[in-house]
Amino acid sequence: xxxxxxxxRNKRGxxxxxxAIGIAPLFVFPPQPLKFIKWLPGYIFPWNVLFLxxxxxxxxxxxxxxxxxKTLAPGWxxxxxxxxxxxxxxxxxxxxxxxxIRRGQGAHFKYNAKWPSEQPSDAFMFRSQNIDNIVRTFASxxxxxxxxxxxxxxxxxxxxxxxxxxxxxxxxxxxxxxVLPIYxxxxxxxxxxxxxxxxxxxxxxxxxxxxxxxxxxxxxxxHPVEHLLYFSxxxxxxxxxxxxxxxxxxxxxxxxxxxxxHIGFDKIEVGSQSAFDTHAYAHYLHHKHFEVxxxxxTTALDKLFGTWHDGTAEAEARFQARYQExxxxxxxx
Ligand SMILES: [Zn+2]
Ligand SMILES: [Zn+2]
Numbered sequence: 001x002x003x004x005x006x007x008x009r010n011k012r013g014x015x016x017x018x019x020a021i022g023i024a025p026l027f028v029f030p031p032q033p034l035k036f037i038k039w040l041p042g043y044i045f046p047w048n049v050l051f052l053x054x055x056x057x058x059x060x061x062x063x064x065x066x067x068x069x070k071t072l073a074p075g076w077x078x079x080x081x082x083x084x085x086x087x088x089x090x091x092x093x094x095x096x097x098x099x100x101i102r103r104g105q106g107a108h109f110k111y112n113a114k115w116p117s118e119q120p121s122d123a124f125m126f127r128s129q130n131i132d133n134i135v136r137t138f139a140s141x142x143x144x145x146x147x148x149x150x151x152x153x154x155x156x157x158x159x160x161x162x163x164x165x166x167x168x169x170x171x172x173x174x175x176x177x178x179v180l181p182i183y184x185x186x187x188x189x190x191x192x193x194x195x196x197x198x199x200x201x202x203x204x205x206x207x208x209x210x211x212x213x214x215x216x217x218x219x220x221x222x223h224p225v226e227h228l229l230y231f232s233x234x235x236x237x238x239x240x241x242x243x244x245x246x247x248x249x250x251x252x253x254x255x256x257x258x259x260x261x262h263i264g265f266d267k268i269e270v271g272s273q274s275a276f277d278t279h280a281y282a283h284y285l286h287h288k289h290f291e292v293x294x295x296x297x298t299t300a301l302d303k304l305f306g307t308w309h310d311g312t313a314e315a316e317a318r319f320q321a322r323y324q325e326x327x328x329x330x331x332x333x
Pocket of ligand 2: 192205209286
């Protein structure tokens with residue numbers, strides 16, 4: 001595919017889309033029903049439908065029965081950890097293999113012209129972004145994800161919470177399926193603003209930002225405190241009527257779904273003539289500029305608080321000016 005039909009490349013070779021990234025037409029007044037209908041398919045496909053399908057497969061085929069879940073035991077906890085790890089290895093590994101190791105589409109639609117493997121840095125263990133990212137993913141990312149999952153399933157098996165069936169709450173559960181990704185983004189925006197405060201940034205969140213040029217393995221490369229906060233959105237299922245399948249769907253959106261913002265490519269080519277959108281640009285800009293796009297534009301919170309960078313030259317100029325002002329302020333102190 002000719003990526004220059006969809007965007008442009010600067011002197012350094014970095015590619016960027018022609019179109020501004022849109023804010024979801026959800027929290028707008030007056031309502032925009034036509035825009036909403038146009039926006040909906042991209043919200044559902046491919047990612048959220050994939051996460052729902054994975055949650056269903058996990059719940060129906062790859063989760064121990066309720067009797068087993070009633071009692072905490074190392075066997076089934078280790079099983080969940082291995083099952084989650086294998087999914088991450090498969091999905092992140094597949095993207096890494098296709099886009100970064102075999103470079104199956106070269107630099108088509110690639111935001112940053114450089115490849116992380118060619119940028120060794122002292123910020124990383126063994127000076128390697130990939131090694132550092134992978135160690136953090138499996139040493140604390142997947143274990144903390146699994147710990148939340150164990151807690152939720154154990155609570156369900158013992159009847160702690162407002163757990164119900166699809167027959168009891170058909171409308172509410174359908175509503176949850178639609179809004180959980182938005183809720184996740186809202187929660188992420190809040191904890192993300194929190195860990196950008198100076199002390200927490202220095203001690204916690206800077207670990208994630210070491211990957212200035214993120215690739216799939218950067219997705220869950222975080223400090224354990226950030227993992228604890230990041231996965232805590234799943235606790236909502238203990239206080240609202242829910243079902244374990246929806247709880248696992250939430251964990252998929254949060255865990256597996258972290259990869260969406262860290263693909264590093266705007267589109268993934270399928271064959272020679274087609275491609276699907278990754279929706280990764282908003283978060284790529286966050287890794288590049290740090291103080292923009294604390295969320296991905298589904299909730300409009302960045303717009304509300306003046307931190308929305310839509311990828312256009314005007315936004316770039318505005319944030320550059322803001323950054324220069326900040327530097328001048330710091331120098332004058
Ligand atoms: Zn990130
Ligand atoms: Zn950040």
